[in-house]
Amino acid sequence: xxxxxxxxxxxxxxxxxxxxxxxxxxxxxxxxxxxxxxxxxxxxxxxxxxxxxxxxxxxxxxxxxxxxxxxxxxxxxxxxxxxxxxxxxxxxxxxxxxxxxxxxxxxxxxxxxxxxxxxxxxxxxxxxxxxxxxxxxxxxxxxxxxxxxxxxxxxxxxxxxxxxxxxxxxxxxxxxxxxxxxxxxxxxxxxxxxxxxxxxxxxxxxxxxxxxxxxxxxxxxxxxxxxxxxxxxxxxxxxxxxxxxxxxxxxxxxxxxxxxxxxxxxxxxxxxxxxxxxxxxxxxxx
Numbered sequence: 605x606x607x608x609x610x611x612x613x614x615x616x617x618x619x620x621x622x623x624x625x626x627x628x629x630x631x632x633x634x635x636x637x638x639x640x641x642x643x644x645x646x647x648x649x650x651x652x653x654x655x656x657x658x659x660x661x662x663x664x665x666x667x668x669x670x671x672x673x674x675x676x677x678x679x680x681x682x683x684x685x686x687x688x689x690x691x692x693x694x695x696x697x698x699x700x701x702x703x704x705x706x707x708x709x710x711x712x713x714x715x716x717x718x719x720x721x722x723x724x725x726x727x728x729x730x731x732x733x734x735x736x737x738x739x740x741x742x743x744x745x746x747x748x749x750x751x752x753x754x755x756x757x758x759x760x761x762x763x764x765x766x767x768x769x770x771x772x773x774x775x776x777x778x779x780x781x782x783x784x785x786x787x788x789x790x791x792x793x794x795x796x797x798x799x800x801x802x803x804x805x806x807x808x809x810x811x812x813x814x815x816x817x818x819x820x821x822x823x824x825x826x827x828x829x830x831x832x833x834x835x836x837x838x839x840x841x842x843x844x845x846x847x848x849x850x851x852x853x854x855x856x857x858x859x860x861x862x863x864x865x866x867x868x869x870x871x872x873x874x875x876x877x878x879x880x881x882x883x884x885x886x887x888x889x890x
Contacts, residue, residue, distance in 0.1 A: 607695045607703055612651075614692055616732045618701040623732050628653040629686040630705040630728045632661035635737050637888050642824075644760040644860035648852035653689065658850040659760045659860075661739065662686040663728065666720060666753035668868035675752065678719035682758070685726065688712055693727070701732045708746075723747040729883075735890060738828075740883035745874040752873050755882050756836065756866030764818055766858045770794040771837055773814040777805035780869070797861065800841035806834050806869035816863060822889040826865060831882040834869045838862035 608615040613633070616623040624634040628651070635642045645659035656662055665685035667676035676683070690705040707726040709717055723746040731738035739757055763769050777790045782802040790805060808814065814826040814835055826835075838861075840848060845857045865884045874880055 606698075607701070609692060614703060616701050616703060616730070618732045619734050621732055621734065621737075623730065623737065625703075625705070625730060626651060626657065626660075627692065627705070628689050629657060629662055630690040630707070631657045631663070631686065632730065632737075632739070633657065634660065635886075637735055638890065641762055642886075642888050644762040644856065646851050646856065648850045650850055655850070656682070656686045658848070661760070662758040663741065664754065664756035664758055664864075664866065664868075665726065665741070665743075666751070666755075668754040668756050668866060676720065679716070682756075683754075684712060684716040684720065686758075688716065690728065696729075697731075700738075702729060704729050722749070722751045724751070735888050737886045738883060739886075740881065743874060743880045745876050745878050748876055750873055750875045752871035754866065754868045754871065755832075756834075756864050756868055757832070757884055758836075758862065758864045759886065760860050760862050761816055761824055763816070763823060763859055763861055766797050766839060766861060768818045769823075769861055770796050770817050771814065771861070771863055772817060773812050774805040774808060774835060774837075777808050777835070778869075780804040780806065795837055797839045797841075800844050801837055801839045803837050804834055804869060805837065808833055808835050814863060814865075816861065824863075824889065825887040826863060826884060827887060828883065828885040829865055830884075831867055831872075831880065832865040832884055834866050836862065836864040836866060836868070838864065 614625045649658040663685040664682045667683045670681045671677045690707045693704040705728040725744040727742040729740040775793045816824040
């Protein structure tokens with residue numbers, strides 16, 4: 605029970621649940637409930653700090669995807685938050701068990717600092733509850749000029765069989781489909797996976813739950829979203845999985861689905877001295 609800092613990782617244990625967080629990227633690597641893993645982590649995920657982790661919950665900031673213009677154009681895909689070591693700020697609550705991590709410009713590489721020359725402070729809060737995991741990111745602009753950013757919780761859920769899985773709660777959203785390179789409105793109440801899927805569902809109301817199901821069985825609820833109006837659904841399917849060197853086993857796409865909450869469809873602008881916060885709660889249905 606409690607918090608254990610092993611050096612490279614921080615392990616939280618409370619009740620029937622355990623979470624492992626890698627300091628590199630403040631990436632949640634594992635979330636077990638009643639001994640059952642809830643997240644997908646590639647067997648070839650690189651955990652030595654040389655590249656972003658394939659699986660778990662990587663953090664995307666300050667850009668989603670790869671910007672071709674603007675202040676984030678020199679940054680790598682998905683920004684720098686997921687590929688720098690965060691500072692463990694410590695445990696801030698025992699019930700529910702809560703820890704915080706921090707990242708500021710002093711922790712960035714020279715390349716990242718040159719590519720995004722703003723003063724900022726990020727605080728990442730992880731809360732372990734019974735059958736639930738809360739992730740929260742606070743962004744402070746400590747610079748003398750405004751900046752713009754995207755945020756995304758890139759959650760890889762572990763599922764029994766992608767052929768039977770659907771995602772509910774995205775109807776009516778404005779869809780940007782990166783595979784078909786089209787834009788349309790989501791009409792169906794269920795999103796199913798039968799091929800490579802890479803879509804941004806924009807403008808999903810905060811109050812609406814997003815549910816991952818297997819047949820008629822509910823697996824996960826994504827609830828209590830704050831400032832996260834966009835939901836990315838991603839599954840690499842066969843060809844893309846084969847092309848990703850750190851994705852293994854190659855048929856692992858059958859046992860994962862990314863349902864990622866974020867603010868990515870539009871830039872969020874933060875004035876000097878302002879603070880912005882986003883959070884989500886993941887609930888596993890036992």
